[in-house]
Amino acid sequence: MHRPYPVVPSTALAVLATVAALAIAYLVAPLAVIVVWPVIMFLPGWALLTVLRPPIAATGLIGLAIVISVVASTHLAWWLGLAMGGYSRLTVFGVTAILLCPVLVWIARHPTVPAAAILRAVRRARSDPVPWAIAAGSGLFVGLILSVGLWRSTPTGVVAGGWNWSDLGVHLSIVQSLNAGNFPPEVPYFAGVPLTYHWFSDFHAAIIASSAEIFGVQAMVAQSAVLAAALSLLVHGLARQLLRGPQARRAAAIATALVIFGGGLGWMRLVGDLALDRGDLVSLVTNYSYDNQWYDTLGQVNWPHFNIPSVMGTGLLAHRATAAGLPIFVGGILLLVAGLPPRWRRSAGLRDRWPLILLAGGLGALLAPFHFFYFPAFLAVAAIYVLTSGRMADRATVRNALLFLTPYLLAVPFALAAMQQSQGSGALKLVAGWETAPFEDGAAAVAFFYATNLGVPFLLALIALLAPATRWRWFLAGWVAVLFIAPNIVQVSVVAFDMNKLFQTMWIAVAILAAWLVRRWPTPAIAAVLILSVPSPLLVAAWTATSDDQVLSASDLTAAQWVAQHTPQRSVFITDGWLNSLVDAAGRLRVSTYGPYVANLGYSPDERDRQVRAIYCEGSTDVAVSTMQDLDAQYVLDGARPAECDVPTAFGSDERFVEVYSGPGPKIWQLRGAVPE
Structure with missing residues (x-):
């Protein structure tokens, strides 16, 4: 008689499977796309929500799964990197193991639970496919635009479309330098000082890139596409949570479309330019934004002014902090609304869900290093919800406040550093009107500016607020009012224009209000609203995909590859201070960039x-030697030099400078004996 084979516990099998999968992906980097990426962008959040089973639409649940996983993996990488004395690819796989192992153990012990959750999600998607189609379209659209416009190779070098021509160097330098040992990070384009910035979106992109050993731009494109889809799903989930009754499903779909693809009336400038024969359609779209356009086709600042970018125009296609921060913001509000029912629903027997309140506070707290602007904005909108839902003072107030606010202890290091930096620089100040709006032209001009920049959805939202039957009228009114007023009374950065990010947060409430107002309108009327609202974001997307401002020349690219392969990590370069540099792509540090x-x-x-x-x-x-030593710099990039350089330094005349790279392109000199710390 044979002895029975020992039964291997399911927990042990799950752990072994985790270790084996990660080991293989670590050795075969492309496999990280199917082993690591789902973990750092979806799986842990999905498992947690499947256990909690919150009363949230399936769209909201999937969107939450994405943002919870993104936030958890990034913060875990931060703390694990600090604990290990550095961040590396091994850190990324450690984070993945920590997040994946309990999920696989749970699945092994309860295999029917996740299977049932998947079936429920599929059934819901089949019953209402429109929001899923909008989300898929949003992700694919953003991914496509960025894949052709963020880093496009040409025979003469690399070009970047739209605002990415000026913003890419900032974000790429963070991603690439993190994966080259810049941790805890110094400012990669102002070496020697700590990076006090909402940089965690770039940190997460670095994690993605490191896991699969790919270039940072590829990771940024994939991440942006996923986050755009998540934003779409979360807006729909929040709208479904707030709106009830007939046509609520239709209203939620309209709100989602307006958030992602809606905007102001900047497209009117294109109509005017065509009428004035200032160019053909293709050349105008390729060379001008028509969504946040500062100068007209003659290079002048003239009426009408269009300086408030749409969510698509800047938030999803250029400003990476917003691409991550906005869905995290919406996700936190959705959790709060689901976990803390209003007084009238609680009186009817609906109970508070403390895990959701705790999780909402966690997302709001951990939002800080993803987006410093949205961190206080989230608290403001959350407070407005508590007040307007009648939950500001009841028997559960203290308990719920403790649940919500306790996670904010995790935000203290990030928020305190940002506040001190803002106060110390003088950027934090009260203002009498947003500097970008034309207050000098009078009240009528300001009203016209905001009406045309925010467009049809904003006007519809204002009308909706006048209707007593509007669902959650006071909550949404407070949301709109606070985030509209804030840029007009306070400034928190040196560049006043940056306060426009709060208008993009306001846009969520604007879209929900507008959608609620038009939900019963005939289809042609709703189509007219969309036709008036979507051209500006689509035009800026076309500009992003087709404009061809050069970021790096072909010779710069060759030099960047040499720098990445032949200089030590954390090496510091002297460059001419222009906003784009080959040093950024190489993942090394430089001492200066564009001053603002x-x-x-x-x-x-x-x-x-x-x-x-x-x-x-x-x-x-x-x-030169003395100054480089003061700056702890080891290399000089000798190509373009600062303007009006009347007495150029001849580095080759001094044996203390060693020519380590002679072209093509710029020369690179190393200060003899200088090594990075």
Whole structure:
């Protein structure tokens, strides 16, 4: 008689499966796409929500699964990196193991639960496919635009479309330098000072890139597509949570479309330019934004002004902090609404769900390093919800407040550093009107500015607020009012224009209100609303995909590859201070960039600019050596030099400078004996 084979516990099998899958993906990097990426962008959040089973629409649940996983994996990588004394690819796989192992153990012990959850989601998708189609379309659209417009190779080098021409260097330098040892990060384009910035979206992109050993741009494109889909799902989920009754499903779909693809009336400038024969359609769309356009086709600042970008125009296609911060913001509000029912529903027997309140506070707290602007905005909107739902003062108030606010202890290091930096730089100040709006032209001009920049959805939202039957009228009114007023009374960054990000958060409530108002309108009337609202975001997307401002030349690319392969990690370069540099793509650090970008972090660029000019343009290698030592810099990029460089320094005349790269493109000099710390 044979002895029975020992039964391996399901828990042990799950752990073994986790270890085996991660080991294989670590050795075969492309497999990380199917092993690691689902974990850091979906699986843990989905498992948690499947256990909690919150009363949220399936769209909202999937969107929440994405943002919870993104937030958890990024913060876990941060703390694990600090604990291990550095961040590396091994850190990424450690994070994945920590998140994946309990999920697989849970699945092994309760195999029917996740299977049932998947079947429920499929049934719901079949019963209402429209929001899923909008979400899929949103992700694919953003992914497609960025895949052709964020980093496009040409025979002469690399071009980036739209606002990414100016923003790419900031984000790419963070992603690439993190994966080259810049942890805890210094400002990669202002080396020597800590990175106090909402940089966690770039950190998550670095995690994605590191896991599969791919270039940072590819990770940024994939991440942006997923987050755009998540935003679409979350807006729909929130609208379904707030809106009830006939046509609520239709209203939620309209709101989703308006958030992702809606905008103001900037497209009117295109109509005017065509009427004035200032160019053909293709050339105008390729060269001008028509959504947040500062100058007309003659290079002048003229009426009408269109300076408030749409969610698509800046939030999803250029400003990476918003691409992550906005869905996290909406996800936190959705959890709060689902977990803390209003007084009248609680009186009817609906109970508070403390895990959802705790999770809502957690998302709001951990939002801080993803988006500093949205961190206080989330608290403001959450407070408005508690007040308007009648839950500000009842027997459960203290308990719920503790549940919601306790996670904010995790935000203290990030929020405190940002606040100190903003106060110290003088960026935090009260203002009498948003600087970008034309207040000098009078009240009528300001009203016209906001009406045309925010467009048809905003006007419809204002009308909806006048209707007593509007669902959650006071909550949504408070949401709109606070985030509209805030940019007009306070400024928290050196660049006043950056306050426009709060209008994009306001846009969520605007879209829900507008959608509720038009939900019963005939289809042609709703189509007219969309036709008037979507051209500007679509035009800026076309501009992003087709404009061809050069980021790096072909010779710069060759030099960047050399730098990445032949210089130590954390090496510091002297560059000419332009906003794009081959050093960014190589993942190394540089001492200066475009001045306003430095000032926006709370640092003064003036002294650093003087030092860079002294190195390049005082004609003294002694001064160059001394200044580089002061800056802890090891290399000089000798191509373009600062403007009006009358006495160029001849680095080759001093044996203390060793020519380590002679082209094509710029020369690179190393300060003899200098090594990064």
